[in-house]
Amino acid sequence: MNAQALKDSWRLVARSGDEVPLFFYSALFLMNPETRDLFPVAMASQRDRLVGALGRIVSNVDRVEELVPYLQQLGRDHRKFAVVTEHYPAVGRALLATLEHFLGDRWTPALAEDWTKAYSLVAQVMSDAAADVSKTTPPWWEGEIISHETPALGIAVIRARLNYQYVFRPGQSASISHPRRPRVWRFYSFANAPRQDNTIDLHVRMVDGGVLSAALVMGARRGDVLRVGAPVGDKLKLSPDMPGDLLLIAGGTGLAPLKALVEQVMYEGPSRKVDIVVGARTSRELYDLDALSKMAVEHPWLTVVPAVSNDPYYRGARGNAVDVALQAWRGQQVFVCGSTEMAQSTVGRLLDAGVPSEQIHFDEFTSDKGGES
Numbered sequence: 367m368n369a370q371a372l373k374d375s376w377r378l379v380a381r382s383g384d385e386v387p388l389f390f391y392s393a394l395f396l397m398n399p400e401t402r403d404l405f406p407v408a409m410a411s412q413r414d415r416l417v418g419a420l421g422r423i424v425s426n427v428d429r430v431e432e433l434v435p436y437l438q439q440l441g442r443d444h445r446k447f448a449v450v451t452e453h454y455p456a457v458g459r460a461l462l463a464t465l466e467h468f469l470g471d472r473w474t475p476a477l478a479e480d481w482t483k484a485y486s487l488v489a490q491v492m493s494d495a496a497a498d499v500s501k502t503t504p505p506w507w508e509g510e511i512i513s514h515e516t517p518a519l520g521i522a523v524i525r526a527r528l529n530y531q532y533v534f535r536p537g538q539s540a541s542i543s544h545p546r547r548p549r550v551w552r553f554y555s556f557a558n559a560p561r562q563d564n565t566i567d568l569h570v571r572m573v574d575g576g577v578l579s580a581a582l583v584m585g586a587r588r589g590d591v592l593r594v595g596a597p598v599g600d601k602l603k604l605s606p607d608m609p610g611d612l613l614l615i616a617g618g619t620g621l622a623p624l625k626a627l628v629e630q631v632m633y634e635g636p637s638r639k640v641d642i643v644v645g646a647r648t649s650r651e652l653y654d655l656d657a658l659s660k661m662a663v664e665h666p667w668l669t670v671v672p673a674v675s676n677d678p679y680y681r682g683a684r685g686n687a688v689d690v691a692l693q694a695w696r697g698q699q700v701f702v703c704g705s706t707e708m709a710q711s712t713v714g715r716l717l718d719a720g721v722p723s724e725q726i727h728f729d730e731f732t733s734d735k736g737g738e739s
Contacts, residue, residue: 367480369428375477376425379468380418387417389467394460401456403549404447420461427484434491439598441492445505446541446551446595451497454489461485499596506543506593507532509566514586518653520572521619522583523557526592527565534560536626537602537729541595542568546581551595555703555729557622559629566594569622569654601729602701604630610699610725614642615691615712617704621654623729624703628661628668636667641694645687645704647676669694688712692719702728 379386395402423433462481466473509526516522534540539555557567572583602623604612612631614624621644631638646652652672662670673690674680683690688711691700700721702712709730716726 367427367483368476369426371477372425372427372480372484375465375469375472375481376421378472379465380421382468386421386464386468390417390460390464393463393467394456397459397463398456401453404449404453417464420457424461424481424484424488427487430487430491433488437488437491438495441495442499443541443595443598444492445496445500446543446593447549448505449496451493454493458482458485458489503596504530506595509592509594511586511588511590511592512565514588516583517656518651520583521651521653522568522570522572522586523654524568524570524582524586525565526568526594527563528594530564532560532564532566532594532597534597535600535603536560536630537604537623538597538599539623540597542578542582543593544578544581544586545590546585547578550578551593552576552578553598555599555620555623555626556597557625559626559633567622569619571619599729602627602703602727604701606634608699610697611639612641613691613695613698613700614640615645615687615700615702615704616642617645617687617708617712618651620703620705620708620729622703624701625654625658627701631667632661632665636665639667639669639698641669641671641691641698643671643673643687643691643694645673645675645690645708647674649674649677649680649682686712686715688715692716695719695721698725700726702726704730706730 391405423437426433462478462485465481466478508529511524511526513525514522534556536556536559539553541551542554543549543551554568554570557569558565570579570582572579604627612627614627616624624642628640628642631640642658644652644655644658652674655670655672658670662668671683671690671694673683673685673687675684675686677684692715700716702709704712709728713726713728717723
């Protein structure tokens with residue numbers, strides 16, 4: 367395969383912007399009407415991004431060794447959409463039709479053969495991974511909601527009990543779906559370490575236009591059954607051989623995976639001291655402070671510092687979470703989680719303050735991962 371030709375041709379196609387996914391899905395649904403259910407209207411923004419990601423992945427097939435773990439994860443995860451092996455050729459045909467349409471005279475038999483080979487390789491990796499994992503795990507787990515609280519406006523703390531054993535690490539997340547939005551999935555981080563009773567905690571903030579977050583915050587009730595995808599993510603991994611104490615910096619519901627790390631230390635034994643700075647704009651948004659304060663009373667190695675940035679009447683620590691956290695930095699490993707803006711600005715501030723980059727571990731989320739995750 368001519369890898370450079372793949373890259374150059376995709377760059378040309380991508381210049382057409384929104385017209386590319388519009389043509390792709392039109393071709394896909396015309397040629398294979400049964401695939402329409404895989405891409406409901408509620409997924410419009412996600413499916414448009416999928417086309418862009420598909421083009422970038424296939425055109426970078428020369429880096430297949432780097433892409434394999436990611437492709438395998440995609441293959442395993444897409445089972446929750448009822449994607450089966452037979453769907454991959456349909457997507458491939460639509461992709462080739464899209465390329466031919468936008469490339470015009472530049473679409474040659476040699477280029478068509480290269481794209482066919484590249485897509486076939488990507489599809490094979492994904493379908494093989496899906497087939498392998500299907501032997502041992504379901505496409506999703508079901509979790510009955512046993513507790514649903516709204517401790518602050520627009521924020522819900524949910525506890526669900528899963529129907530089968532669910533193995534995950536603190537700091538990971540999973541895609542979640544609710545019966546009110548049966549084909550809409552968003553990623554949410556677990557707010558707990560694994561427990562013997564097979565329960566998980568989710569912190570959900572309702573975001574503008576977030577159809578699933580609205581359903582989870584305003585519409586979910588005890589007894590509802592969530593669908594929970596396989597766990598993913600390794601950016602906030604706390605391994606036993608990681609040295610030193612911890613400084614955790616949370617923004618909004620970015621608290622969830624960091625609270626899971628606190629539970630991990632609690633279960634493994636207090637071999638570390640942990641300082642957690644919880645940032646919010648106003649004191650009303652410190653939605654989980656009571657639970658954290660109780661943990662701090664029970665565990666002397668844990669220090670909880672709420673930081674409020676936009677409330678002149680707040681009597682505690684005031685300012686951005688990172689500025690408050692730097693006052694407590696004594697060489698600890700630093701974990702950061704929050705919105706994309708919060709995470710990026712916090713990491714930049716930490717680096718400027720002299721925190722070594724190898725001691726900074728962070729995750730960020732957008733409306734699809736964090737606020738809607």
